[in-house]
Amino acid sequence: MTTKLEDRLLGLAIAALLTTIGGEMAGAAALVTLGVTTFALALAALLVVMTLSLLVGLSRLSGPDMQPVPSTDRTH
Numbered sequence: 221m222t223t224k225l226e227d228r229l230l231g232l233a234i235a236a237l238l239t240t241i242g243g244e245m246a247g248a249a250a251l252v253t254l255g256v257t258t259f260a261l262a263l264a265a266l267l268v269v270m271t272l273s274l275l276v277g278l279s280r281l282s283g284p285d286m287q288p289v290p291s292t293d294r295t296h
Contacts, residue, residue, distance in 0.1 A: 225269050233262040 236259035243251025 223269070223273060226266060226273070229262050229266040229269060233259055233266065236262055 236255045238255075240252055240255030240259065243249070243253075243255055
């Protein structure tokens with residue numbers, strides 16, 4: 221399960237890679253620099269978001285389900 225923020229950061233990382241490739245093909249050093257920088261920042265942010273998402277998910281696990289078992293009055 222992913223969050224919307226994870227999806228957006230992944231999309232940003234892919235767009236940054238495409239920008240880097242396009243800048244390299246066009247010979248524009250500024251686009252390559254922008255693409256590499258954006259990719260690195262998006263990847264770092266994605267790592268932070270995924271780590272926080274994992275920690276929140278783990279903190280919600282409280283152990284075994286402590287719901288009371290419904291009793292029945294039937295005896296066999």
